[in-house]
Amino acid sequence: MKILLTGADGFTGRHFAKKATDAGHQIVPLRADLRDEAALRTEVIEAQPDAVVHLAAIAFVGHADLGAFYAVNVVGTTNLLDALALLSTPPHRVLLASSANVYGNSEHSPLSETHPPAPANHYAMSKLAMEYMAKTYADRLDLVIIRPFNYTGRGQDVNFVIPKIAKHFVEKASAISLGNLDVEREFNDIQLMCDAYLCIMEHGAPGETYNVCSGHTYTLREVIAMFEQLTGHRMAIEVNPDFVRKNEVHRLCGNPDKLNALLSGCGMPLPEPNLRDLLAGML
Numbered sequence: 116m117k118i119l120l121t122g123a124d125g126f127t128g129r130h131f132a133k134k135a136t137d138a139g140h141q142i143v144p145l146r147a148d149l150r151d152e153a154a155l156r157t158e159v160i161e162a163q164p165d166a167v168v169h170l171a172a173i174a175f176v177g178h179a180d181l182g183a184f185y186a187v188n189v190v191g192t193t194n195l196l197d198a199l200a201l202l203s204t205p206p207h208r209v210l211l212a213s214s215a216n217v218y219g220n221s222e223h224s225p226l227s228e229t230h231p232p233a234p235a236n237h238y239a240m241s242k243l244a245m246e247y248m249a250k251t252y253a254d255r256l257d258l259v260i261i262r263p264f265n266y267t268g269r270g271q272d273v274n275f276v277i278p279k280i281a282k283h284f285v286e287k288a289s290a291i292s293l294g295n296l297d298v299e300r301e302f303n304d305i306q307l308m309c310d311a312y313l314c315i316m317e318h319g320a321p322g323e324t325y326n327v328c329s330g331h332t333y334t335l336r337e338v339i340a341m342f343e344q345l346t347g348h349r350m351a352i353e354v355n356p357d358f359v360r361k362n363e364v365h366r367l368c369g370n371p372d373k374l375n376a377l378l379s380g381c382g383m384p385l386p387e388p389n390l391r392d393l394l395a396g397m398l
Contacts, residue, residue: 116207150191205257210312225328226367250322257321258321265367293358301369314378331388342398
């Protein structure tokens with residue numbers, strides 16, 4: 116299958132491209148800026164893809180340019196879907212990466228796909244707006260939306276918290292500045308995520324939304340304790356008020372039942388996560 120991949124040079128894109136290539140697919144990276152409609156249409160027409168996996172986005176929640184969230188994540192995705200809808204033979208599947216952040220703060224946990232969204236920041240709001248916008252193309256394109264929960268792995272930028280912590284431990288730093296140490300997140304393996312993306316791309320039901328998650332959460336305190344055990348190093352942990360976001364999502368835990376049913380049908384049931392091994396690999 117020829118897959119047009121956006122965000123191919125990003126953390127997730129690199130891992131997905133390798134997984135898909137190893138599975139026998141042909142990856143065609145999209146090089147055009149999503150905001151450049153003409154260049155985008157030209158490249159899409161040249162590619163004539165069998166499937167599209169759309170990973171490109173402004174994904175760092177603390178990104179300084181708030182307008183970029185909407186210019187790229189919403190308008191850029193609209194431009195991509197417009198270009199795909201113009202093809203004489205539309206792709207068999209368009210997989211759109213949204214985010215679990217659309218759920219916002221909720222006392223209910225774990226969160227299933229039917230839980231009402233309540234985005235608490237511009238990143239999450241832009242992803243939810245993208246979802247609603249994409250549904251207007253449902254009569255022209257075979258769309259499936261994924262909502263990945265937090266994940267990490269080798270090669271992730273140190274702007275993200277787990278690679279940042281790993282780097283400090285590798286360098287045997289004396290101290291590290293972090294935000295809220297008690298937020299709970301899933302920290303899933305990027306390899307698991309990409310396996311799930313491939314299965315959903317090939318076997319997901321048209322028009323459906325899938326959480327990509329494990330249902331296991333950890334606080335940053337627990338993550339730091341694991342790094343200490345792995346390295347034998349301890350450092351001072353400083354809570355920097357500048358890193359504590361307003362409207363912080365305190366616990367983000369997904370219900371993987373829908374995903375697991377699909378993965379089981381693909382012959383690859385969701386494995387039990389092993390955060391310790393994942394952190395060791397990152398070190």
